[in-house]
Each structure stands twice: as C-alpha cells, then as structure tokens.
Amino acid sequence: MYDLIIIGMGISGISAGIYAKKAGLKVLMLESSSPGGTINQIPHIENYPGFPSITGPDLAMNLFNTVNDLQIEYKLEKVTDVILEEIKTVKTTNNAYQSKYLLIASGRKPRLLPLKNIEKFLGKGISTCALCDGAFYKNQDVAVIGGGDSALSESLYLAKIVKTVYLIHRRKEFRGIEELIKKVKNTSNIKIIYDNEVTALITKKDKLTGLKLKDQDLMVSGVFIYIGSDPNTDFLHNTSLKMENGYLIVNNQYETNIPGVYATGDVIKKDIYQLITAASEGATAAINISEN
C-alpha cells in the first residue's frame, strides 16, 4: 500500500515525486515509455530558467538522475485501468497497485492528420519527433506541417540536417513566439507554404514519396507533423473523472472532482502548457497531498 501513486514520469510527475519523497510519503511512479516524457523529444529546450542551452534528452537524464539519487520507487509499466474508491487501485499491464492518493500526470500525445494510411506510414516517412527521426533524412527534402511554436522550432532543428524544409501552414501568418518566426523566415533552406493544407499522402510501392496539397503536389521523403496534441486519458475510461475534450478538470489545489485524485501537467485543462508550469503544478500537488 502506497501513500501516493504517480502516473507518468514527465517533468510534472517527477517534480511531484521529488516533493512527495522529501515529505516522507511512500511513493510509486509508473511510466509506460521513457522517464522524462515529452522532453526526450525536444532538441533544444526554451523558456526553462537556469538552462539557457540544454537538449531535451540531457534535461530528461538530469531528472532521471534525481529520481535515482533520491531513491524514488518507479516501475516502467503502462497503466491500463484505475478504480477510484477510497483506496485507489491502479492496474498496469502486469500488476495492480494501491494507494491513498493518486496523481495523474500522463501528459499528451501528438495528433495526426486525418489522412488515409497515415498510421501505416508512422515511423516510415511520417514522424512527430524531429529529434528522433530527423537524421534519417540527411540532405533530403522534408515537410513540416503546423504553425505553432513546435512546428517553428522543429523546422529550425531539421534545417540544420536536411536539404530543404517545406513548412506548410494552413493560415496566412504564424502565431508563435516572434523570435522563432523571425529565425524561421531568415533560414534560407526553410520554404514556407502559407494558406495551404495537406489533402493526401503520395505513396509508391509502400513508400511515402510526397504530399498532395490543395493546389500542388510536393515531393518529400519525410513528413513531420506538429498540429497539436490530445491528452493521455484512455486508461481513465472506467471513472467518473470530470473532463473537457479529454483534459482533466482540477481545482486550484490540482485536485479532480474525485477526492484524493489529483492531476497536473499537460493532461489538465489550463492556459499554459510549458515545462515550468508542469513542474510547478506537480510540486504544488505533492505538497498539498503531503499536508492532508
């Protein structure tokens, strides 16, 4: 029996784990993929105080080292179901665990375009992670789809590796951080295609060769999609947790509508989805739980 189980070892879950452990709680963290979460996919971290120049994987490693230094218990197991009674039961693919409190910090997953065969080409021409897959397209032409900060910063990263980045944006101008927009516009091998949309994948013998846009065909070997994300809440299907568009609703203590169940980071409905907010929410929730 644990005091607190934390689902997700992104920056929010790990920050909560640190504060909970230091407050003397018996805590268990569960992670389905890599400790550090989304950070592992970010080539260059922006806006995190004290780290003017750090890669995502390095920051993820720093966080993981802290988990190990503090001997915070964790297991690399995917949560598949939860039962939220007075005692919380968390089922994973292999086991079931119980705790007095539960913190959901399961983050978000990248959204794909609703195109025929898109899932089939994921990892084979289609990617949502420039850091993971960019090197496969050295000196080739790729497309980035999106118009937010992620699409802009990932285009800049890819421009250093590939021959040409075609940045396809459905609006007539970008709405991201001004500095990023300027850098993108000043990078000679980033070609911006405004006011356009992808209507289909072009494939040849099971290989992605390009994209059909509204008014042209664009031949590229790789396509990187940054059009937003959806919260990871599938494993909450058996609960009556309050959500809006899949995002968990919490109060200013980060508690959900079910007593003893908290949620923080990208999985909650809020205004700012950044590392600093995810970390601070995790820490605050753990302090609130430890003071109960």
Ligand SMILES: Cc1cc2nc3c(=O)[nH]c(=O)nc-3n(C[C@H](O)[C@H](O)[C@H](O)COP(=O)(O)OP(=O)(O)OC[C@H]3O[C@@H](n4cnc5c(N)ncnc54)[C@H](O)[C@@H]3O)c2cc1C
């Ligand atoms: C491309 C990109 C670039 C970004 N760049 C920046 C930046 O430069 N600066 C900045 O401040 N922010 C940036 N952000 C935003 C920032 O990365 C997020 O706000 C932050 O990482 C969210 O942390 P989190 O802990 O809430 O979620 P995550 O980091 O997503 O962690 C959630 C964890 O939960 C795990 N999980 C999910 N479901 C389950 C399950 N069923 N069982 C067990 N584990 C599960 C996941 O595997 C994951 O490890 C960027 C985001 C993206 C997508």
